[in-house]
Amino acid sequence: MKFVSIIAAAIFLVSCVTSHNSSQVAAGTAQEQSARTPSATSDLTGTFLGEGLYSNRTTGLRRPAMRIYLDRVQGESNSYHAVLVEYDQLLNMGLPYIAAQKAPALNKVIGYLDKIATRISAYKLIPSQKSGTYQMHNLEVRNGQIVPVLAPSMHLILDPANKESNPLAGATISGNPEGPISFPSESDEQMGSLKNLVDVLNISQYKLAAVIYKKAHLGSSWRGNWNDLEGSYLSEYGRFTDGVLELYSVNGQKRHKFIKTNTTKAKYFTNPKSAAIEGEYLTTEPIPKMYILTSANKVKTASDKEMTGRIGVFLDVFDASAPEAGGHMVTELAHINPQDPEDFMMYYEHPQHLKNVGVEPKK
Structure with a gap:
């Protein structure tokens, strides 16, 4: 793991990210997606950064950074197992991590890192009759096996106009009563500039995650x-x-x-x-x-x-x-x-x- 503290994030981002345009952010996101270009069969295997748009949420972050990990099901041509993670507030993670590395005695004062996510769930994605749409079935344990429940709880909808190397660019996960999950494309993502601490604190969790992953050369596995x-x-x-x-x-x-x-x-x-x-x-x-x-x-x-x-x-x-x-x-x-x-x-x-x-x- 590697994190950026509140102070470090401000200094680091202000000094290194003075003018990121949309293509730079997309490049950073693509880098941590295993540097893979989809084949003609549109293989979705990989990991992708997204954003929850939870307008109906009453507690917690209403626009958290999200991540989905996808792995093709063995023996099935177009189904996937998935893990969906909702990040905790990113700026809260760095200080306890850095203290553990550089000054462990400080952890007794500021606390230890024990929260990097707020929600984690597992699914099987099965292609629906509509092209580019996958049913997301929650996984459960039954008789010593991990199996999907009968009815899907959400749907992953790919963007038919997507021409990017990122197969989830422009995709949406629908069906969550709190709101959809979006996977921004290069064309609709605008980074703007980060010149001071106010800019850093006002940046969305998704954009902050994209910058951290890009500038710190991080992946996610x-x-x-x-x-x-x-x-x-x-x-x-x-x-x-x-x-x-x-x-x-x-x-x-x-x-x-x-x-x-x-x-x-x-x-x-x-x-x-x-x-x-x-x-x-x-x-x-x-x-x-x-x-x-x-x-x-x-x-x-x-x-x-x-x-x-x-x-x-x-x-x-x-x-x-x-x-x-x-x-x-x-x-x-x-x-x-x-x-x-x-x-x-x-x-x-x-x-x-x-x-x-x-x-x-x-x-």
Whole structure:
């Protein structure tokens, strides 16, 4: 992950972004979409930055930055599995992250980074009878499998006039009662100029995200190579001695081990429910890059009820693995509640990719 603090964002953007026109913003967005041009079959695989236009929302950001990750379904020519992420307020993320890197003692004062998203949900996209339109079916866990629900909850509508390399340019997701999600095209995006702190604070979340990704050379990834993802995961980014989750394998069997202690309080997690989770779980991957848990113990627990219906996904929302971005790669593991996109649990990979960190007892 890589973030820009409020002060850093102002200085960085004012000094580096004095006049970004629409083509520059689109280029920045395209760069973090895996630098891929769609084939003649209009492959949508990739990750795309968008904007929620939630005029009917009464709480939270009404125009949050959004991101969708799309992965073609194996054995199906034009269906996709998807993860949809709503970003939290971007300017709130940088300071705790930078403190964790440069001055960890400050985290005890300003807090740790534990919120980069406000909603995460998973879907299967199935082409509808109307060309360029996909039904978005929520995914759920059923009998050890991840399956789509019968009725679609939303629709992805591609722009038939799109001539850009970005296949989602001009697309819209409709059906959300709060409002649509838009994926701006190069022709309708105007950046304007950022000359002072007021400009930075007034910029939309989408435009701010586009600038951050472009200027910091960031990507965004949906990961799925388990061998690379094993190790210790933290309750909050920067709480380096708080390894509350261990991912490992035994004889080829993937496993989760949740560590519950009196040290890690509920407020130290992205979702306070995580504080009560404990025990070992067998981990299966019914869909590539999507995981579900089954208790490794015969005796059922309250943790089982909470975890076994969730869908786990590994995201590097701010992927700084490119050399020009610093070669820094930290993955977030989100366990999604299929019934409630706000009720996801998130754990943060140890920045040094350590294993068996455990939770340091109080001194």
